[in-house]
Amino acid sequence: MEIRKAQRWTELLFLAVAWLSILACLIRTDYNFAFALFCYYLWITKETRTVSTLLMIVVGILCVADVIWLFTVGSIWTTNLKQNKVWNRLHGLHIFVFGISIINLLLKVGMLLTINYVRKSQSIEEASPLRANPA
Helix, strand or coil, X not given: CCHHHHHHHHHHHXXXXXXXXXXXXXXXXXXXXXXXXXXXXXXXXXXXXXHHHHHHHHHHHHHHHHHHHHHHHHHHHCCCCCCCHHHHHCHHHHHHHXXXXXXXXXXXXXXXXXXXXXXHHCCCCCCCCCCCCCC
């Protein structure tokens, strides 16, 4: 895959996560929307190895947070309660948002792969902003 294609795919993945997070906000307080737009902004404004590394760290942390959320909430949201009819009526919406959260997680894994591909192709000799002024 050439570098421009990988950069474009990364942009599209950030936007896809943002759009799916809007749907997940129907029933879940979803932090992915804000982070996806922030990371998209960083991605399109700065093309440095430092920013790519920062984005990989942020997306990696978000993946860990999503896995924790999926394991903690998954068992609760997929059960029906005999005594609570209102909760049972939300079952379809819970499954929908749970599915979107899994898709978001998979998109973020793809994002990690494309960012890493772009990062590897960027110059290793690029100076970090902290090292630019050694005084």
